[in-house]
Amino acid sequence: MSIDQNTAAKVAKLARIKVEDDALPALADEFNTILGFIEQLNEVDVEGVEPMTSVTPQRLKRREDVVNDGNQQPKVLSNAPDAREGFFAVPKVME
Amino acid sequence: MTDLNKLGLAEARDLLRKGETTSVELTQSCLTAIDAAGALNAFVHKTPELAMERAKAADERLKGDDAPAMCGLPIGIKDLFCTKGVDSQAGSRILEGFKPEYESTVSQNLIDNGAVMLGKLNMDEFAMGSSNETSVYGNAVSPWRRGNDDAELTPGGSSGGSASAVAADLCLAATGTDTGGSIRQPAAFTGTVGIKPTYGRCSRWGVVAFASSLDQAGPMTKSVRDAAIMLEAMCGHDVKDSTSADLAVPNFEAMLTGDIKGKKIGIPKEYRMDGMPGEIEQLWADGTAMLKAAGAEIVDISLPHTKYALPAYYVIAPAEASSNLARYDGVRYGHRATLEAGDGITEMYEKTRAEGFGHEVQRRVMIGTYVLSAGFYDAYYNRARRVRTLIKKDFEDVFAAGVDAILTPATPSAAFGLGEMTDADPVQMYLNDVFTVTVNLAGLPGISVPAGLDAQGLPLGLQLIGKPWEEGDLLNTAYALEAAAGFVAKPGKWW
Numbered sequence: 201m202s203i204d205q206n207t208a209a210k211v212a213k214l215a216r217i218k219v220e221d222d223a224l225p226a227l228a229d230e231f232n233t234i235l236g237f238i239e240q241l242n243e244v245d246v247e248g249v250e251p252m253t254s255v256t257p258q259r260l261k262r263r264e265d266v267v268n269d270g271n272q273q274p275k276v277l278s279n280a281p282d283a284r285e286g287f288f289a290v291p292k293v294m295e
Numbered sequence: 296m297t298d299l300n301k302l303g304l305a306e307a308r309d310l311l312r313k314g315e316t317t318s319v320e321l322t323q324s325c326l327t328a329i330d331a332a333g334a335l336n337a338f339v340h341k342t343p344e345l346a347m348e349r350a351k352a353a354d355e356r357l358k359g360d361d362a363p364a365m366c367g368l369p370i371g372i373k374d375l376f377c378t379k380g381v382d383s384q385a386g387s388r389i390l391e392g393f394k395p396e397y398e399s400t401v402s403q404n405l406i407d408n409g410a411v412m413l414g415k416l417n418m419d420e421f422a423m424g425s426s427n428e429t430s431v432y433g434n435a436v437s438p439w440r441r442g443n444d445d446a447e448l449t450p451g452g453s454s455g456g457s458a459s460a461v462a463a464d465l466c467l468a469a470t471g472t473d474t475g476g477s478i479r480q481p482a483a484f485t486g487t488v489g490i491k492p493t494y495g496r497c498s499r500w501g502v503v504a505f506a507s508s509l510d511q512a513g514p515m516t517k518s519v520r521d522a523a524i525m526l527e528a529m530c531g532h533d534v535k536d537s538t539s540a541d542l543a544v545p546n547f548e549a550m551l552t553g554d555i556k557g558k559k560i561g562i563p564k565e566y567r568m569d570g571m572p573g574e575i576e577q578l579w580a581d582g583t584a585m586l587k588a589a590g591a592e593i594v595d596i597s598l599p600h601t602k603y604a605l606p607a608y609y610v611i612a613p614a615e616a617s618s619n620l621a622r623y624d625g626v627r628y629g630h631r632a633t634l635e636a637g638d639g640i641t642e643m644y645e646k647t648r649a650e651g652f653g654h655e656v657q658r659r660v661m662i663g664t665y666v667l668s669a670g671f672y673d674a675y676y677n678r679a680r681r682v683r684t685l686i687k688k689d690f691e692d693v694f695a696a697g698v699d700a701i702l703t704p705a706t707p708s709a710a711f712g713l714g715e716m717t718d719a720d721p722v723q724m725y726l727n728d729v730f731t732v733t734v735n736l737a738g739l740p741g742i743s744v745p746a747g748l749d750a751q752g753l754p755l756g757l758q759l760i761g762k763p764w765e766e767g768d769l770l771n772t773a774y775a776l777e778a779a780a781g782f783v784a785k786p787g788k789w790w
Contacts, residue, residue, distance in 0.1 A: 215664040218645035237722045240606045241678050251680030255494050255738030260537050275396040281631035288626050293640050
């Protein structure tokens with residue numbers, strides 16, 4: 201599988217990272233180097249092998265479905281780059 | 296008493312108990328060492344006032360007879376741990392100015408145990424790197440040098456600041472985290488001890504996430520005994536991390552008898568790599584002989600899927616990272632790009648993440664995005680998870696056959712120079728983790744023990760891999776290896 205500049209641009213878009221057009225060829229090259237390395241996995245016979253979902257055989261813990269936290273608005277907002285009137289502020293999302 | 300900063304945890308603890316020193320004296324000694332070590336760039340956020348406050352409280356607590364093991368002991372905390380009210384940036388620009396309103400469970404456990412935080416330690420950005428060269432703070436520098444050559448060397452990564460600080464005696468010990476080798480490789484590069492416990496031993500809550508199915512915290516220390524003391528203080532069940540194990544934490548230090556008679560130590564043939572330096576081969580053979588002389592039985596074993604661990608890791612870890620790092624959107628914390636008129640929310644995300652993430656992090660997030668994207672999910676991500684199942688089974692088969700621990704080199708070389716890998720392709724840097732990454736994929740405990748010096752006078756480490764949840768037994772084998780290797784070298788002070 202070889203990645204061209206268009207694919208690199210598409211991946212950057214999906215990842216929400218702005219990449220300038222002139223940086224795309226180098227980025228595509230890096231992707232191809234890494235993916236070339238990953239291609240080795242095709243040598244492995246994985247027929248009938250389950251994909252790992254949990255490295256330890258433990259069942260995930262459950263807790264009672266109750267409210268056990270909250271009322272921390274100032275703390276939640278304290279690190280926001282732009283917080284106003286008790287909310288996170290962002291650029292206009294809809295016209 | 297002078298040079299209190301050069302003590303290990305166990306020695307300092309014992310002196311405190313005998314009333315021969317105080318936490319305030321220990322802490323002051325470390326703070327002085329830190330201030331004189333700017334050239335190492337290990338401590339990136341210093342917290343001297345907080346440290347003195349906690350040291351005084353620890354001295355009060357030590358007057359009673361129920362002070363916990365780490366009471367009064369000054370340590371460094373990797374920048375990946377969220378520490379309440381103290382900058383926690385994960386070595387990234389995108390978290391510039393972030394001061395958490397909460398404390399990670401591991402660092403809280405250490406506070407509860409009386410430990411004194413001296414400050415936050417340098418690291419590769421989001422723990423992605425093997426040389427501490429991807430940090431927004433600039434490189435951490437190893438206190439070690441090649442003979443009289445004054446070229447700066449890497450302390451390893453991603454826990455490079457932790458390794459440098461412990462090796463240079465800026466603190467008694469430090470926390471690290473390990474996703475593919477980020478505790479064990481820097482420990483090996485700096486002549487220190489580092490253990491990554493079984494996945495689930497340490498809570499991940501409040502530790503900035505890189506690859507959640509692989510990340511584990513652990514101690515980086517000056518001796519195996521210190522690692523036992525500090526690991527016990529760090530780990531334990533936590534309801535805030537659903538993957539944290541609800542198992543009792545043993546007294547690891549009490550398990551250090553040094554007696555390994557009859558233990559079966561496996562030597563995996565697949566770890567004998569082409570082009571491995573003769574010095575590493577020799578170190579491994581020496582370590583094997585030491586364990587044999589201590590009464591262990593040496594057996595040749597096979598871990599047939601070893602070769603596929605790194606490629607599987609470089610699918611799984613970036614995939615999880617791309618998901619975990621989606622939260623850095625410029626809305627809730629950290630950096631937000633300055634926007635131009637007309638920019639909407641998508642431009643805000645894209646510019647913020649382009650400015651906030653460094654090159655290596657961007658690359659991994661995009662690789663992760665690619666392997667998870669429609670059409671490639673099965674070919675890459677699911678295949679890598681299948682291979683991971685096989686890698687874990689390799690270890691299970693060996694342990695089922697009676698092997699107690701596995702001995703391998705910790706790294707394929709000694710520390711390299713900062714900047715020496717700049718022109719190499721990314722895969723060359725990834726090869727640093729070739730001996731350690733299998734352990735993360737299988738969720739096992741692994742420890743790096745300093746075992747010798749290369750011809751240039753740089754430390755080399757050996758890795759022991761243990762059975763799940765048997766850190767105590769693993770630490771004991773490491774303790775026997777440490778005693779036999781008798782590693783006492785320290786870097787000459789140039790900083």
